[in-house]
Amino acid sequence: MTGSAPVARVLIDSPLPQLDRLFDYEIPEEFAADCAAGVRVRVPLRSAGRVADGYVIEIAERGDYSGALSQIDSVVSPVSILAPEVWALARKLADRAAGNASDIIRIAVPKRQVRVEKAWLALPEAVSTMTTDDVRPVAPMPPEFAPGRIAALINDRERVALDAVPRLVSVVDAAAPGAEPRWVGHWAVTLAAAAAHTLAQGLSAIIAVPDYRDQDQLMAALSGVVAVNRVVRMDARQSNPERYRSILACRGDEPLVIIGNRSAVYAPARNLGLIAMWDDGDPLHSEPLSPYVHARDAALVRQEQQKCALIFASHARSTEVQRLVELGWLGEVGSERAVLPKVIPTAAQESQDRLAAGARIPSAAWREARAGLERGPVLVQVARPGYAPQLSCEDCRASARCLACEGPLSLKRAGATPACSWCGALATSWRCSHCEGTRLRLVGQGSVRTAEDLGRAFPGVRVIVADGERPVMTVPHAPALVIATRGAEPIADGGYAAVLLLDGERMLARESLRVAEDCVRWWANAVALAAPGAPSVLVGVGGPLATAMATWRLSGFMSRELADRRRLRFPPAVRVATVTGSPDAVERALASIADVDGTDILGPVATDDGLRAIVRFDYAAGAATASALKAEVIRIVTSRRKRIVPGSGPVAPLPKLKLRFDDSEPFID
Structure with missing residues (x-):
C-alpha cells in the first residue's frame, strides 16, 4: 500500500443503523480509472471474508489517519448511478426521520440491469440537441x-x-x-x-x-x-x-x-x-x-x-x-377568474323530510340524475366496492367475522360465497360466535349492488361499474350511469352531466384523524369531473363541511381543520414519532429525549409488540429528537449478549426498538 493513494468514502448498502455512515477505503491502482463518486463498488467488512455492496460518495486525499486502510474489493460498474444531489437528499431525509440513507437510496436507485447498462454505455456521448421543436x-x-x-x-x-x-x-x-x-x-x-x-x-x-x-x-x-x-x-x-x-x-x-x-x-x-x-x-x-x-x-x-x-x-x-x-x-x-362548481348539499331537505333522511338517494339526487341522463353520463360515487361491503348475523345483528382471522366478511357479488376482507377465506360453514346463528344479513351497498338498484330504477340506461377490480379510464359522451368508488372515477368526454356523491355519512364515520380532509379531497376530485354548470349533489353531509363544498371555500375549511389540530397538538401542527419495542428499550429511548424542549410523550401503553409510545415534538426540536432516538437504536443493535453458560436457565430476549416518524395515522391502531 502506498501512503499517497486516494481514498474512497463509501456508503455501505445495509439496513444496519450502525453502518449508516461513510467508511474510508483505499483505491487500488487498477481501479483508479473507474472509481468515481456515485459508482457501485464492493468492499470488505471487518469480519473475515465478508464483502458488502456500497456506493462511492466522494474521492478524497488521505487524511490524518496513518494506519493501513482496507482496499476496495471491486468496482461493480463504472457508471456513476448515484447522483450527488440524490445522495445529499437521502442523507438529509434519513437524518430527519432517524433512518438509514441506504434505505432511501434503495428506493431512488433501482437494481443494476447489466444489459441495459451495456447498451447505454455503447451509445455515443450525449450532446445537447435541444431544438425549438422540443x-x-x-x-x-x-x-x-x-x-x-x-x-x-x-x-x-x-x-x-x-x-x-x-x-x-x-x-x-x-x-x-x-x-x-x-x-x-x-x-x-x-x-x-x-x-x-x-x-x-x-x-x-x-x-x-x-x-x-x-x-x-x-x-x-x-x-x-x-x-x-x-x-x-x-x-x-x-x-x-x-x-x-x-x-x-x-x-x-x-x-x-x-x-x-x-x-x-x-x-x-x-x-x-x-x-x-x-x-x-x-x-x-x-x-x-x-x-x-x-x-x-x-x-x-x-x-x-x-x-x-x-x-x-x-x-x-x-x-x-x-x-x-x-x-x-x-x-x-388561484385562477384569474373564479370558476365555482355547482355543489348541492341535500342536508337541508333531509332535515325537513323524515323519509328523505332515511333514503340513501334523496329525491333531489334522483331529479338531478334523471335530468342529467337526458344530456349525457351521470357519475355516482360510492364508498365501497363489491356487492355488500359488510355482513351481519340475521338473528343477533352482530357483525359477521371470519372464523380464521376475525376479519369482516363481505360479499363481492350477488349469489357469491361470503369471504373475509382481510385473509380472503371463504365463509362456507360460518356460525355466529354470539348466538350460534348461521344466516347472514346484508349491511350496506357496494358499487355492484348500487349498480343493480340504479339499473332497475333507470331501465334501458347503460350502467358502468368502475372500481379496483374493474378499472375504467374514460367513458363516451352518451347517457350512462357510472358507478365508481372514490379515486376510480373515469373521465367522461366533455364532463359528466351530473355527479352524485353518495355515502357521505359512511365516509365520515371512518376512524381517522384525517377523515374530513380525505372526504373533501375525494369529493372535490369527483366534482372536478363535471361539465361546466352541471350539478353535483352531496348526500348525507351537513354543517361546515357541506358549506365549504357548496361555496368552494375549501382552503378555509382546511384552515379551520388545522386550527383544531393546533389546539390539540395533533399533526401537522406538530410532528410525531411512534416508539415501539421491549419495555426497557422504550423506557430508555423516552428518557433520552426527556430534556429536549418542545416534546411531550403519550403513553407508553402495552401492545402485542411490547410497549408503544407517541412522541409529539415541535418542528424546531426535530433534529435533536431524531438524533437522540436513532442513537438509542444504534446502542441496542450493537449491544452484545454475554456468553451463555450451558444449563444456566432461560435466556432473556434481546431488546427491540422500532421508530416511525411522521406517521399519517399515529393515533389509530
Whole structure:
C-alpha cells in the first residue's frame, strides 16, 4: 500500500443503523480509472471474508489517519448511478426521520440491469440537441388559466400552493395530426405548461402524481407542448429494466420532464428548475418502506437544496400544505377568474323530510340524475366496492367475522360465497360466535349492488361499474350511469352531466384523524369531473363541511381543520414519532429525549409488540429528537449478549426498538 493513494468514502448498502455512515477505503491502482463518486463498488467488512455492496460518495486525499486502510474489493460498474444531489437528499431525509440513507437510496436507485447498462454505455456521448421543436407553443387555454403567472413563479423560483381549476380540458397530441382529442383535468394542462416553460429555460422538471390514472392525464397534456423524447416516465408499472433505463436517461445534462409516482421525487436532475406535485394529500404519496418518508417532505427538502421552483397543486389542499401557506413559506396561486362548481348539499331537505333522511338517494339526487341522463353520463360515487361491503348475523345483528382471522366478511357479488376482507377465506360453514346463528344479513351497498338498484330504477340506461377490480379510464359522451368508488372515477368526454356523491355519512364515520380532509379531497376530485354548470349533489353531509363544498371555500375549511389540530397538538401542527419495542428499550429511548424542549410523550401503553409510545415534538426540536432516538437504536443493535453458560436457565430476549416518524395515522391502531 502506498501512503499517497486516494481514498474512497463509501456508503455501505445495509439496513444496519450502525453502518449508516461513510467508511474510508483505499483505491487500488487498477481501479483508479473507474472509481468515481456515485459508482457501485464492493468492499470488505471487518469480519473475515465478508464483502458488502456500497456506493462511492466522494474521492478524497488521505487524511490524518496513518494506519493501513482496507482496499476496495471491486468496482461493480463504472457508471456513476448515484447522483450527488440524490445522495445529499437521502442523507438529509434519513437524518430527519432517524433512518438509514441506504434505505432511501434503495428506493431512488433501482437494481443494476447489466444489459441495459451495456447498451447505454455503447451509445455515443450525449450532446445537447435541444431544438425549438422540443418545446411547442402552449395551446390557447380557457380565460381562467394564468400562463404568465405560472411562468413568473418558475423564473423567480417561487414555492406555491396552486388551487387547480375544477374543470376538464380537451387536448390534442401535436405529434399525431388527426388524432382524437383527449379530455384531461385542467390541473394536468397547468402542470404541463409549467414543465414546458421550465424546459424552455434549459432546466429539468419533476412532476409526481399519485397513480397511473393521473399520469395518463399528464402524459396526454404534455404531448401537446413537449416533444416525446424530452419526457421520461418513472413509475411502479415499469419493469426493472425500463426503470433502470429511465434512471440512466436522467443522468445526462440535457433538460428533461420527469414524471411518475412518489419515487420520481428522487430522480437525478442536476439542473432542476421545477418540482411539482399533484394532490399531495393522496395516501399513495406516502412511502410504506422504512424510513417512511412522504414524497411531499422529500420535495420540500430537495427544493431547499437545489433552489428550484416548487408547486403543490390540488383541488383541495392538505393540512400540511395549508400550514406552510399560513406560515408564509408557500405562496398561493388561484385562477384569474373564479370558476365555482355547482355543489348541492341535500342536508337541508333531509332535515325537513323524515323519509328523505332515511333514503340513501334523496329525491333531489334522483331529479338531478334523471335530468342529467337526458344530456349525457351521470357519475355516482360510492364508498365501497363489491356487492355488500359488510355482513351481519340475521338473528343477533352482530357483525359477521371470519372464523380464521376475525376479519369482516363481505360479499363481492350477488349469489357469491361470503369471504373475509382481510385473509380472503371463504365463509362456507360460518356460525355466529354470539348466538350460534348461521344466516347472514346484508349491511350496506357496494358499487355492484348500487349498480343493480340504479339499473332497475333507470331501465334501458347503460350502467358502468368502475372500481379496483374493474378499472375504467374514460367513458363516451352518451347517457350512462357510472358507478365508481372514490379515486376510480373515469373521465367522461366533455364532463359528466351530473355527479352524485353518495355515502357521505359512511365516509365520515371512518376512524381517522384525517377523515374530513380525505372526504373533501375525494369529493372535490369527483366534482372536478363535471361539465361546466352541471350539478353535483352531496348526500348525507351537513354543517361546515357541506358549506365549504357548496361555496368552494375549501382552503378555509382546511384552515379551520388545522386550527383544531393546533389546539390539540395533533399533526401537522406538530410532528410525531411512534416508539415501539421491549419495555426497557422504550423506557430508555423516552428518557433520552426527556430534556429536549418542545416534546411531550403519550403513553407508553402495552401492545402485542411490547410497549408503544407517541412522541409529539415541535418542528424546531426535530433534529435533536431524531438524533437522540436513532442513537438509542444504534446502542441496542450493537449491544452484545454475554456468553451463555450451558444449563444456566432461560435466556432473556434481546431488546427491540422500532421508530416511525411522521406517521399519517399515529393515533389509530
